[in-house]
Amino acid sequence: MSSHSKMTEILESAAAGDRLAELLVPVLVQPTGVSSAGFPYLQQGAWETFRDRVPHLLGMGQKVLEACDKLATAFEASGASAAAEKKSIQDAVTVVRQVALTAAITAPPDLWLMRHVLGAFAALGLLGRLLEGEALYPDGCEVEIDGKTRALDPGELDKDLHFLLSRGLVEQYDEGFRIAGHPRVRDLFFRVGPLPTSIPASVTGLWRRLFAGAVLSNEELEILLDLGQGARRRIDFRQNHWIADPDELGLGYRLLPVVLGLRAGGLTSALVEAASVRPEEWSRPHPVVASGALEVLTASGWMKREGESYRVTTVGARGFSRGPGPFGIVETYHPYMQRCREILLQGTSSAHVSRGENVGASQDANRATFEQANDALDRFCRDTGFQYGVFIEHAIGRGEATRQRYARSADALHYVGADLEDAAIDAAMDERRRGALPTSMIFVRQADIGRPDALLSALQSAGLSPEGAVMLVGNGFHEARGQTDESMVEVFRGYHQAGFLLLFTEESALSIDDLRATAWNTYHAGFKYVHDKSGQALRPAEPPPRPARLGRTMLAPWSECARHAGYVRADAYCTRTRTVYPYRPKGGFNPSISVNHFFVPAGLAERLGLRP
Numbered sequence: 001m002s003s004h005s006k007m008t009e010i011l012e013s014a015a016a017g018d019r020l021a022e023l024l025v026p027v028l029v030q031p032t033g034v035s036s037a038g039f040p041y042l043q044q045g046a047w048e049t050f051r052d053r054v055p056h057l058l059g060m061g062q063k064v065l066e067a068c069d070k071l072a073t074a075f076e077a078s079g080a081s082a083a084a085e086k087k088s089i090q091d092a093v094t095v096v097r098q099v100a101l102t103a104a105i106t107a108p109p110d111l112w113l114m115r116h117v118l119g120a121f122a123a124l125g126l127l128g129r130l131l132e133g134e135a136l137y138p139d140g141c142e143v144e145i146d147g148k149t150r151a152l153d154p155g156e157l158d159k160d161l162h163f164l165l166s167r168g169l170v171e172q173y174d175e176g177f178r179i180a181g182h183p184r185v186r187d188l189f190f191r192v193g194p195l196p197t198s199i200p201a202s203v204t205g206l207w208r209r210l211f212a213g214a215v216l217s218n219e220e221l222e223i224l225l226d227l228g229q230g231a232r233r234r235i236d237f238r239q240n241h242w243i244a245d246p247d248e249l250g251l252g253y254r255l256l257p258v259v260l261g262l263r264a265g266g267l268t269s270a271l272v273e274a275a276s277v278r279p280e281e282w283s284r285p286h287p288v289v290a291s292g293a294l295e296v297l298t299a300s301g302w303m304k305r306e307g308e309s310y311r312v313t314t315v316g317a318r319g320f321s322r323g324p325g326p327f328g329i330v331e332t333y334h335p336y337m338q339r340c341r342e343i344l345l346q347g348t349s350s351a352h353v354s355r356g357e358n359v360g361a362s363q364d365a366n367r368a369t370f371e372q373a374n375d376a377l378d379r380f381c382r383d384t385g386f387q388y389g390v391f392i393e394h395a396i397g398r399g400e401a402t403r404q405r406y407a408r409s410a411d412a413l414h415y416v417g418a419d420l421e422d423a424a425i426d427a428a429m430d431e432r433r434r435g436a437l438p439t440s441m442i443f444v445r446q447a448d449i450g451r452p453d454a455l456l457s458a459l460q461s462a463g464l465s466p467e468g469a470v471m472l473v474g475n476g477f478h479e480a481r482g483q484t485d486e487s488m489v490e491v492f493r494g495y496h497q498a499g500f501l502l503l504f505t506e507e508s509a510l511s512i513d514d515l516r517a518t519a520w521n522t523y524h525a526g527f528k529y530v531h532d533k534s535g536q537a538l539r540p541a542e543p544p545p546r547p548a549r550l551g552r553t554m555l556a557p558w559s560e561c562a563r564h565a566g567y568v569r570a571d572a573y574c575t576r577t578r579t580v581y582p583y584r585p586k587g588g589f590n591p592s593i594s595v596n597h598f599f600v601p602a603g604l605a606e607r608l609g610l611r612p
Contacts, residue, residue, distance in 0.1 A: 004029060007075075007085055014074030019237045021067040023054045024096065028071060032091040033584060040091035047583045050096060051519045052241055057107045057248050058255070059233045061100040062301030062315040068093045068100075095582050099521060104301070104315045105323045106523035108259075109330035111244060111252025113337065113526045114167060115192075116201065117160050118249075120340035123194035124152075131189050135176035136161065145345075153347045156533075160344070162551055163529040166515040168243045172550060184243045191246045199223050201338035204331060207261025207293065215285045227254050228292015233299035242519040255300045256327050258293045263324035273317035276309045325366070326523045329475075333530040343533075366474040369505040369577070370401040373472055373596045374408065376573040377503060380598070384608045388501065390459070390469035392416040394449050395476025399428040399437045405472075406438050414464055415440070418447035418455050420479070449473065450480030450487075452494030467499035468604070474505050475594075477558070481535045485556040488539075492565035492599075502567065502599040506558055508591050509538035510580060511548035518580045522593060541576075541595040545587060558597055568605035573598040 007029045015021035030046035042050070050056075056064045072093045076086060121127045124143045126136060138158035142151050161177045164170045169185050170177040179185055206220055216224070231254050234247045244252070262268050267282075283290035294310045297303040302316030312320070336343065380386060391409070393401045396417040406415065415438045417428050425445050431437045444458040459466050480491055495502055510524045528538055540557045548554060559569055576592035584590070600610055 007089065010075055010078045011071050011089075014071050015067075018067060018070070020054070020060070020063050021071055023237065024050075024064070024067055024071060027054065027096060028068075028089055028092040030092065032088050032095070034091070035584075040094050042092060042095050042583045044583045044585070046092070047581070050099065053239060055234065055237055055239055056100045056103055057234075057244065057520060058104070058251050059299055059301035060237075061104050062304075062313050064100040065097055065314055068097055099582055101315060101318045103520040104319045105326060107244070107248075107520045108252040108256045108300075108323070109326055109523045110167065110520070110526040111249050112256040113163070113330065113529060114169075114244070115249055115253035116195065116337040116340050117163060118189070118192045119195035120344060121160070122192055123341050124344065127189045127192065130170070130179040131186065133178070135173060135178045136170075137176040139175065150345055152344050156343050156347060159529065159532045162512070162532075163525065165550060166512045166525040166528070168241070168516060180243075182241050182243055184239075184241060184245060188243070188246050188249065192249070196226070199226065200334075201340075202331060202334035203227065203257045204260040204264060207258055208264040210283050210286060210289060210293075211261055211265040211267055213284060216289075221286060221289055224286075224289045225292060227257075228289060228296055230254065231292075231296045231299045251296070251299055254296045255302075256331060258296050259319065259323055260327050260331055261293075262320070263328070268320040268324060271312050271316065271320040273312055273314055275312045275317075276306075277303070277312075278309050326527070330523070330526050330530055333534060336530065336533045366397065366505065367400055369594065369596055370404055370472070370474060372575045373503045373505065373598075374401065374404050376575060376596065376598055377470065377472075378408065380570065380573050384610070386501075386604075386608060388413070388468050388470050390414045390416065390464050390466070392418065392455070392469055392471040392500075394418045394447065394455065394471055394473045395479065396424050396428050396443075397474065398424075399431050399441075401472045401474060402428075402438070402441065403431065403436050406436075411438065411440075414442075414462075416442045416444065416455075416459065416462075416464070418444040418449075418458070420446060420448050422446075448480070449476050450483065450491050452491065452498060456494075456498055465499075468501065469499065470501045470503065471495065472503045475507060477504055478506060478531060478536050478538050480537075483537050483555075485561065488556070488561045489564045492562045492567060496566045496601050499601055499604070501601065501604070502562070503596065504558075504599075505594055505596050506541070507538060507594045508541045509554055510540075510591060511544065511554060512551035513548050514580060514591065516550070521582065522580050524580075524593075541592065541597070544591070545589050558595075562597070562599045566602045567599035568602055568610055570598045570600050570605075570610055 008025060011025045011028060015025055027046050027050045030043050033041050035041055054064065072089060075089050118127065130136065138154040138161065141157055142149050161170060165172055165177065169180055171180050179189065203223060206224055210216060210224060231251055232247045233251065234245060279287040279291040279294060294303060297316065298305055298310060301313060302319050303310040304313050391405050391413045393399060396419045399417055402415055402417060419425050422445060425443050428437065429443060432439065432441055442462050444455055447454045456466055507524065507527060509528065515525045531538055537555055539555045542557050542559055563569060575596040577594045579590040579592055581590045
């Protein structure tokens with residue numbers, strides 16, 4: 001018997017009668033590889049089998065972990081396999097577990113957005129037209145409203161359709177879009193209706209108040225009861241495509257604000273694996289409503305009910321720890337989702353980002369990358385002898401980058417925080433009052449990162465020289481509105497001419513080809529969509545090796561824009577997060593989720609001996 005056959009026989013025996021475990025066997029028995037960094041990966045065929053045939057969203061994710069543990073334990077105990085075969089199974093289990101844990105964090109933001117977009121399409125009759133086989137053309141698409149013909153905004157409809165394209169729900173035909181051919185899409189479009197007008201796009205604040213012990217009005221209680229009691233968990237294991245089913249769509253829509261409400265209330269840090277919660281601990285005035293939130297979490301696989309209590313699962317522990325960051329970044333754009341239908345009719349002129357409830361969640365999202373950037377800055381100074389006296393954090397949030405730098409450099413530096421939004425500056429000032437940020441820190445309000453003069457004027461007023469200053473930005477440059485390749489070069493040129501050493505983190509723009517091939521392994525479909533809706537723009541870190549097959553032409557990479565402005569990219573001090581494919585793609589191109597960029601002004605680079 002071949003090694004592969006023996007491995008299959010052992011796992012099939014262990015999986016007998018467990019449908020999900022049976023689906024995992026063909027994935028786990030395929031050969032694995034190890035990257036140059038020492039991380040295991042699947043072969044492409046194994047990944048595609050898992051992606052398309054093994055349900056792993058929400059509640060199914062926890063079941064995947066349990067099935068993996070069961071199979072790995074049985075294989076280890078079999079005593080019939082060589083060490084190399086056991087390691088291959090262990091490596092495959094490691095990757096599958098990681099993908100399932102990742103999907104717990106990446107899928108809900110996309111599902112939350114999809115529910116709003118599909119609800120607006122349903123309200124305007126667009127889903128019915130797609131079901132009938134009609135092609136929707138962004139230019140010239142009209143709808144009937146109250147007996148009158150109204151033209152839809154072509155740019156806004158195009159953005160919505162590209163988002164649905166990235167999630168596999170429509171296909172692109174020349175300039176038009178038609179319903180995708182999979183039966184699950186037809187079922188989804190048939191069953192999804194408009195969202196109730198009584199439920200606002202953002203209910204994070206309501207959940208936060210409930211968890212804080214507030215007494216809510218009857219109207220508020222009805223909203224939360226509807227959201228909590230309407231949770232449906234998927235029970236069908238059958239699938240041959242990764243497209244979300246209607247139950248997953250509805251559950252993801254409900255889960256996201258519950259988690260953000262817990263984060264806003266400061267409760268997520270205690271929700272570690274095996275932690276136990278009772279409804280009355282989350283709301284003494286309204287324990288029945290709190291139990292609805294716990295049922296949403298249970299249906300999502302984040303908690304497991306045990307009598308009158310609920311216990312945090314492995315998926316839940318990971319989700320409460322890592323989920324609020326991406327959840328909060330996407331939910332920040334709830335004003336656009338609140339007006340999803342109206343925006344299709346009138347454009348986005350009256351919709352704006354609102355970060356009030358989610359400033360802390362954004363801090364969660366950037367903490368690790370700021371640590372990498374601050375480490376790189378310290379290493380750069382040690383290696384080159386570079387010294388600086390001014391540290392600037394733009395797109396400040398709560399000042400996480402400054403907090404880390406202050407812990408390292410204390411009062412040896414002048415600290416400056418800048419942001420366009422007052423809510424971010426207010427949150428950072430609160431951090432200063434509680435001692436987390438320097439008492440002498442200067443704050444610059446209404447500082448558009450796309451207009452360097454605002455910050456430069458504030459530095460001049462404070463008597464600080466920008467020459468040789470360090471500016472660290474966490475996911476802020478993409479917020480420059482209406483940018484083109486040429487305008488972005490000019491933005492960087494302004495900072496270059498001022499003499500800033502520029503460190504910034506940016507999520508890498510991914511092509512729709514990559515988004516569809518990696519399914520739920522990133523949350524970039526939704527991340528890209530909300531930034532498109534608000535007039536912001538994501539860019540790739542480096543040029544891709546070939547043009548994308550689907551969607552629009554991508555913007556020039558961050559690296560090219562900064563270089564054209566005169567900056568030198570210090571590659572040795574740039575860092576990357578994980579790659580998007582859990583296998584090695586043909587050709588080797590595997591973009592990272594995000595990159596910490598490190599750019600040095602050309603004159604300084606020459607003095608320090610850095611090569612372009």
